[in-house]
Amino acid sequence: MLWTIVRREITANILSFRFLMGLLIYFSLIVTNLFVLTRGYEDRLQSYQTALRENEDQIGQVKKYSEFGQIGQTPKLKCNRKPKLLSIFNEGVDKRKGNSVAVAHGSVPAVAEQHGSDNPYLNIFSSIDFTVICQVVMSLLALLFSYDAISREKEAGTLRLALSCAIPRPTLLLGKYIAGMASISLPLVASFVGGLLVIQFSPYVSFSSSEWVRILLIFLVSMLYVSLFFLIGLFLSARTHRASITLMFSMCVWVFFVLIVPNLTVLWVEHASPIRSERSSKTQADELWTEFRTKVAEYLKERGVENPWDHAKPGGLGRSSDRSSYGSGEIIEMSRFANEDGIPFIQEFYGFKENLRAQYADRMWQIRKAYLDENPNRQSLLALNISRISPAAVYYNTAAILAETDLGSFYQFMEQTRQYRREWVEYLRDEKIFSSRRWFTEEGVQRDLDLSGMPRFKEQSEGVGGSLQRAGPDILILAVLNILFFMGAFISFLRYDVI
Amino acid sequence: MIWHIAKREILDNLTRFRFALTVVLVMALMVMNAVLFVSSQYPRRIAEYSQDINAATESMKERSASLGELGVKGPGDLYKKPSPLAFIATGADAKLPKRVTANASSGSNWTASNFHYSHSNNWWLEYTQDVFQKNDALPNFTELDWTFIIGLVMSFMAILFTYDAISGEREVGTLSLLMSNSVSRATVLLAKFIGAFLTLMLPVLIGILLNLMIVNASKLVSLDGSEWLRFGIIVVISALYISIFLWLGLCISSQFSNSSSSLLVLLLIWVVFVVLIPNTMGALASGFQQVPSRSEVFRLKQAKLDEIHERYWKDRKLFQFGSPSDNPPNIEALRTWAGYLTERADAKSRFDDAHLDKQFAQVGFTQQITRLSPAAIYKYALESLAGTGFARHERFVQQARRYRKQFVDFIQSEDRADNESYHVYLVKEGLSQKPVAFSSIPKFSEKLTVGSAFKGALLDLMLLVLLALLLFMATVLAFMRSDVK
Numbered sequence: 001m002l003w004t005i006v007r008r009e010i011t012a013n014i015l016s017f018r019f020l021m022g023l024l025i026y027f028s029l030i031v032t033n034l035f036v037l038t039r040g041y042e043d044r045l046q047s048y049q050t051a052l053r054e055n056e057d058q059i060g061q062v063k064k065y066s067e068f069g070q071i072g073q074t075p076k077l078k079c080n081r082k083p084k085l086l087s088i089f090n091e092g093v094d095k096r097k098g099n100s101v102a103v104a105h106g107s108v109p110a111v112a113e114q115h116g117s118d119n120p121y122l123n124i125f126s127s128i129d130f131t132v133i134c135q136v137v138m139s140l141l142a143l144l145f146s147y148d149a150i151s152r153e154k155e156a157g158t159l160r161l162a163l164s165c166a167i168p169r170p171t172l173l174l175g176k177y178i179a180g181m182a183s184i185s186l187p188l189v190a191s192f193v194g195g196l197l198v199i200q201f202s203p204y205v206s207f208s209s210s211e212w213v214r215i216l217l218i219f220l221v222s223m224l225y226v227s228l229f230f231l232i233g234l235f236l237s238a239r240t241h242r243a244s245i246t247l248m249f250s251m252c253v254w255v256f257f258v259l260i261v262p263n264l265t266v267l268w269v270e271h272a273s274p275i276r277s278e279r280s281s282k283t284q285a286d287e288l289w290t291e292f293r294t295k296v297a298e299y300l301k302e303r304g305v306e307n308p309w310d311h312a313k314p315g316g317l318g319r320s321s322d323r324s325s326y327g328s329g330e331i332i333e334m335s336r337f338a339n340e341d342g343i344p345f346i347q348e349f350y351g352f353k354e355n356l357r358a359q360y361a362d363r364m365w366q367i368r369k370a371y372l373d374e375n376p377n378r379q380s381l382l383a384l385n386i387s388r389i390s391p392a393a394v395y396y397n398t399a400a401i402l403a404e405t406d407l408g409s410f411y412q413f414m415e416q417t418r419q420y421r422r423e424w425v426e427y428l429r430d431e432k433i434f435s436s437r438r439w440f441t442e443e444g445v446q447r448d449l450d451l452s453g454m455p456r457f458k459e460q461s462e463g464v465g466g467s468l469q470r471a472g473p474d475i476l477i478l479a480v481l482n483i484l485f486f487m488g489a490f491i492s493f494l495r496y497d498v499i
Numbered sequence: 500m501i502w503h504i505a506k507r508e509i510l511d512n513l514t515r516f517r518f519a520l521t522v523v524l525v526m527a528l529m530v531m532n533a534v535l536f537v538s539s540q541y542p543r544r545i546a547e548y549s550q551d552i553n554a555a556t557e558s559m560k561e562r563s564a565s566l567g568e569l570g571v572k573g574p575g576d577l578y579k580k581p582s583p584l585a586f587i588a589t590g591a592d593a594k595l596p597k598r599v600t601a602n603a604s605s606g607s608n609w610t611a612s613n614f615h616y617s618h619s620n621n622w623w624l625e626y627t628q629d630v631f632q633k634n635d636a637l638p639n640f641t642e643l644d645w646t647f648i649i650g651l652v653m654s655f656m657a658i659l660f661t662y663d664a665i666s667g668e669r670e671v672g673t674l675s676l677l678m679s680n681s682v683s684r685a686t687v688l689l690a691k692f693i694g695a696f697l698t699l700m701l702p703v704l705i706g707i708l709l710n711l712m713i714v715n716a717s718k719l720v721s722l723d724g725s726e727w728l729r730f731g732i733i734v735v736i737s738a739l740y741i742s743i744f745l746w747l748g749l750c751i752s753s754q755f756s757n758s759s760s761s762l763l764v765l766l767l768i769w770v771v772f773v774v775l776i777p778n779t780m781g782a783l784a785s786g787f788q789q790v791p792s793r794s795e796v797f798r799l800k801q802a803k804l805d806e807i808h809e810r811y812w813k814d815r816k817l818f819q820f821g822s823p824s825d826n827p828p829n830i831e832a833l834r835t836w837a838g839y840l841t842e843r844a845d846a847k848s849r850f851d852d853a854h855l856d857k858q859f860a861q862v863g864f865t866q867q868i869t870r871l872s873p874a875a876i877y878k879y880a881l882e883s884l885a886g887t888g889f890a891r892h893e894r895f896v897q898q899a900r901r902y903r904k905q906f907v908d909f910i911q912s913e914d915r916a917d918n919e920s921y922h923v924y925l926v927k928e929g930l931s932q933k934p935v936a937f938s939s940i941p942k943f944s945e946k947l948t949v950g951s952a953f954k955g956a957l958l959d960l961m962l963l964v965l966l967a968l969l970l971f972m973a974t975v976l977a978f979m980r981s982d983v984k
Contacts, residue, residue, distance in 0.1 A: 018763045025767045029775060036782045050794060118792045119858045120628050124591035124889055125781025125865060132778075137770055144763060244663070247762070248516050251659060255524070259651065264531070267643050271539045277632075 001167060005175030006182070013145065013183035022141045023187045029133055030191035034198045037088045037129055042204050044083040047118075051080045051100060062449055065428075065439045068104065069329035069354070071322045075102035077424065079417040079457040081112070084404045085211060088199060089218055090131040090396070092405025095123075101417045103457070105358040105425045107327020108365035109417045110372065112410075130195065131399040134222050135392045138188065139229040139258055143250040145184050146233030149176050150493065152243040159498050173234070173493050177486070180230055185223060192219055213464050217402050221471075224478045225395040229254075231485035238492035261390035269383040275375040282325045284367050289328060292360045296353050308349035309334060312342025314441075326364045328357065332440045340444075343437060351435025358425045365418075380407060388474075391481055398474040401467055408470055409462060416460060423455040500682055501690045508694025512660065521656045522702040528648045529706035533713035535643065536586035541719055544581040547631060551578050551598070563937050566917070567930035570910040571840075572603040573622025577902065577943045579895045581631075583720040586710075587733060588881040589642035590888025593633050599899045600625040601906075609817075616822040616836075621844035621925055624903050626855050626896070646878040649737050653703060654744045654773055654874065658765045660695045661748025663758035665978065670758055675983045688749060688978050695745050700738060707734065725949045729884045732953065736884075739963050740877045744769075746970035753978040776872035784865035790857045800850040804843055811839045823928040830921060837926040844925075855896070862889055873966055876959045883955035886947050890955050895945060902943045909941050 013019055055078045062068065068076050081099035098112030114120070153159035162172060196215070199205050207215070233250050240246045300308065309317065315336030322329040332350075337343060384407075387393035400406035428434055431453070438445050512518055555575045562569045578598045585592060603619040668674040677687060711730075714720055722730075748765055755761040811817050817839060820832035866889065869875040882888030914920050914930050923929025 017757075017760045021763055021767055025771065029771070033775075033779055036779060040782050047792070050792075054794065119790050119861055121595070121858050121862045121889070121892075122781060122865065123594045124862070125869070126778050127782050128775060128778035133775070136774055140766060140770065144759075144766070148759065243759070245516065247759075248520065248659070251655075252520055255652065255655065260528075263643060263647070267531075267535055271535050274539065274543075 009179030086403035090403040092400035142229035313338035354434040504690035512698040537717035584885035623848040657744035750974040880959035
């Protein structure tokens, strides 16, 4: 019996005008959009590769180790984050949070820059990805498919007719749900397949097996989301007796949860829980730097010298120091020493100073970390949690986690860059590079800089299991809401007055 | 007769659920917008702006100790003033730079035998990407301003008000009943439009009044005559915008005999034109009109600077007449160094200006394409009138460039007045060393008149009028030809 109802409903749905329109519009939207997004991905991939190449060039040009300490305009060591292939499906914070991090022993990475954004002014145009289209359009379509499922049949009188046969109400409801979902998943599946084809045409794209799993998961979550709105429509339909009223309620729910709540939470959080100014943290950091300089001066005073190079008497001396709020660096270049005997002391001095600098940078990071955790990071988390009132935001966040474009994966990347800096500092210490002659001069050293043992940054991508674990709570929310609304629709329909 | 039908429509609309929904929604959003604006957004912006301005003034005062120093180091940072009407159209101000820098940056030390000179580079106009302090890790969102409330929510409501205006009556059969009277179809159509328009404008106007009351009561924003005039224009444009969607709704409604079909078509049109086009065209347009990549511009600029450096370095030209900081300096040394430093600053300036112009052209092109969407047109019109958004930023940069000229003229004319100066522009030692009266230095200020704001919005306004007229004609024609049954 169930299948008779399902068949009848599917036929009715597929022959309806709304199905045709929905399929056409949704399909063309997704396909054109994915085409555009794939182009954007190609651009980002290209600029990532340029950035990698430029970084290698930079490293190749290094003559003295102290150049690696530069932190300002042209740092020598950079960690670049590869654009995520699945950012085609969900852009997340991929574009906003930057993808290039400078690493030096005198500064712990905390923020990322954007490599190769050729026109930052284009950021004023908001962009839309696969998930947003699904979030906005599919939820609307789902409501439009289900709002009149019960109330319209009542109006037309066919509900009474159907129930006068030996059909239990649960079967009828279940049949409507299965048929509705089957017909609504057609545009979704078609657009997924069409979109994947468009992406596959690009020469730069090839999905790995784990990415296929992720795409499948994103598809399943999309289905869960669509099903939720279908059930909301069904529930409202079972609570009202006229299709036009159901429609108004459905639109009201849609406008509120899809358009308004996700936007308002951010504004509200910004207003109600603002971030404190960074000034006091910066002052603390300044004090630490003063302490650092005092220690260096004390070191020299104990040894009774004013400048470490006084004894060696270099004929040429170039120094340039960099200073940012939480980091510092110094490039030093000496040449034409009048007295070679003085050089060991310079080596000893820089061995002490740069080691100390790395230690102070670590202490500085603790200050900055405390600020970041208490302010911007806390605020973002709060906004994320509050936005979970809206299933649309839950859905978007889940898809972002699965596509590795959410804030959490960005934090993981930043943690990896800090790990890389630790490795780098260890390498500098182990190889006694701080106290090497090559730190400050090219003279008297024949060979090229040997960087074969140097640690290289390698971005580690989170496994599918890890992503699923993080996305777990959000998927659970969607599932629970699905069950709740199904039960709601079920109970309402059991008590529904069919006449 | 027309008023008779219109009155019936209004009464019918007023008792509907959707009317209550609109009233609640618009009032809540408008109040929220005003409260957020006056309680946190605007005060925070203004505080940051005045902090920035104070710091800039202080640094300018420091520099004015000597004309030479001021001339080399430049006027300092130039800031864009937050618009008091930003609650109408935020205009992505959070994503646009808040300033341009007109500062001397790093310098160099030159040491050779018998020669020592340390200097800072000459200033040039640099276009940084500093924005107002904001947490960029927050989820993506659209601003809650009038362009959202009216542009998005009210256009949606306009469709909900009209989708069944004709198809609904056709469904229940009252349309043929109505037409059997001696009324023309145009009259019916016009009456339906007037009915829907008035019922929709009522909550909008109430919302706007509430909004303005809160903003005005806060005393933060004192709105003067010209701003009220701008308000008036904005309200007219909003009415025009809403009427476009009403005509669209009537047009589609007249083509269907089933109100759910007309709703579906309308919703899809709405999603495409209001939600999708403004959001996808940005990515699409950047593919059509390319700008040179950042690294390429950087490389070209560096090559030019190196070329200048080589030229002056050749035959140790820079050092042969001594250092400009010698006392008294050799006039040739001053000229050589002035040439070297000025050429470098000019080259940087030229490259940066050209690059920025290309970037701006790309944004302008993208805006043209997004004008396919009436929501985008409406947004741009409001931004022009509120003094926010990209148009404002472009004007800000233009005025900064004009100010650059004014500042240079000021330095040169002050220098001419001093007889002890060597009159060599631009090296610090070549100009007058006397202090400059701080009050006499021209200060950067932006001028925004109603006239120029209106001129900026004129194109968009005309587009909206054209669209409204076209849709009106299409509706009349479509309804004339349609079957009443």
